[in-house]
Amino acid sequence: MQLSQTDGAGVRDGGACAPPLLRVEGLGLRFGGIRALADVSFSVARGVICGVIGPNGAGKTTLFNCLSRLYAPDEGEITFDDRCLRTVRAHEVPRLGIARTFQNVALFDRQSVRKNVEAGCFLQFGGRHVSALLRNRRGAEDRREVAACVEELVSFARLREVADVPVSQLSFGTRKRVELARALAMRPRMLLLDEPAAGLNHEEVEELLGWILEIRDRMGISVLLIEHHMNLVMRVSDQVVVLEFGRKIAEGTPDEVATHPDVVRAYLGGEP
Structure with a gap:
């Protein structure tokens, strides 16, 4: 992205x-x-x-x-x-x-910031989930594309320093930025x-x-x-x-x- x-x-x-x-x-x-x-x-x-x-x-x-x-x-x-x-x-x-954020932030609390943003990339795989599971070349290309998208959005939302922190440990304002990045990952x-x-x-x-x-x-x-x-x-x-x-x-x-x-x-x- x-x-x-x-x-x-x-x-x-x-x-x-x-x-x-x-x-x-x-x-x-x-x-x-x-x-x-x-x-x-x-x-x-x-x-x-x-x-x-x-x-x-x-x-x-x-x-x-x-x-x-x-x-x-x-x-x-x-x-x-x-x-x-x-x-x-x-x-x-x-x-x-159409993507959205919520008034009461809806995130995967036990997962890291990076994993939450990655969840928004689900649509990018199209129908290629089997390729990702089998770890063939197409799956590897998908994972690289998703990783690049996540890193770009983590940087955009000023989340790099907390990228590997579970979102349950973050302030409400920071959690809102995570949700925004996840919504943008849906393109x-x-x-x-x-x-x-x-x-x-x-x-x-x-x-x-x-x-x-x-x-x-x-x-x-x-x-x-x-x-x-x-x-x-x-x-x-x-x-x-x-x-x-x-x-x-x-x-x-x-x-x-x-x-x-x-x-x-x-x-x-x-x-x-």
């Missing part, structure tokens, strides 16, 4: 006339009598960083769980690269080019980041901002970002979608959303 997979500027320029990479139309989901999502619609173009914000309980992670097929929506459609996701099973989503076309700045200090948030831009600009990966750190969202996003009580109340550029009356009311309880 090369960090400079794609010229991100070229991706964004082409996105103006190309169909959206992700399209969500009329998405709805109920949990018993609770309306978790209601008629949510938006689209994300190729090469775009889209922030999803809203108060606690707004439905942001529920939206991500629908996109990654952990939840099956009751209404609406989700289209990724012109393919409907309603019939796609959860384990098939990464093969389509996604869209990366879903669920509150990546949670638990990070100021310096780590600034570093995260740079990584997100590099993921888009150098790797050519579109990013959908859930985040409560408003300064980060407004600085890094091209597009912002605002949810409240499961409904979309605003969408636009960061400047447009920051002054939208419904957004001001939702966050501050008053008028702008």
Whole structure:
């Protein structure tokens, strides 16, 4: 895997006339009598960083769980690269080019950082698992490719000094970097980041901002970002979608959303 997979500027320029990479139309989901999502619609173009914000309980992670097929929506459609996701099973989503991180970090605690990142390389083997087990020449080539990918991502996420440490021994912020590296190892076309700045200090948030831009600009990966750190969202996003009580109340550029009356009311309880 090369960090400079794609010229991100070229991706964004082409996105103006190309169909959206992700399209969500009329998405709805109920949990018993609770309306978790209601008629949510938006689209994300190729090469775009889209922030999803809203108060606690707004439905942001529920939206991500629908996109990654952990939840099956009751209404609406989700289209990724012109393919409907309603019939796609959860384990098939990464093969389509969608990877994600979780609000509560999900890693193999007893395994090292390097082994956790390596787990994200599973898709790179295609159907060649037998070759890897038999240790023939094709398997050896696969292992070298995976090792190079892991080392590159360990370096990118500033994890080299702890590469052989079990992740259970690491701080929450470091574990988040491990999960990010593992998601990138899947070579996604869209990366879903669920509150990546949670638990990070100021310096780590600034570093995260740079990584997100590099993921888009150098790797050519579109990013959908859930985040409560408003300064980060407004600085890094091209597009912002605002949810409240499961409904979309605003969408636009960061400047447009920051002054939208419904957004001001939702966050501050008053008028702008």
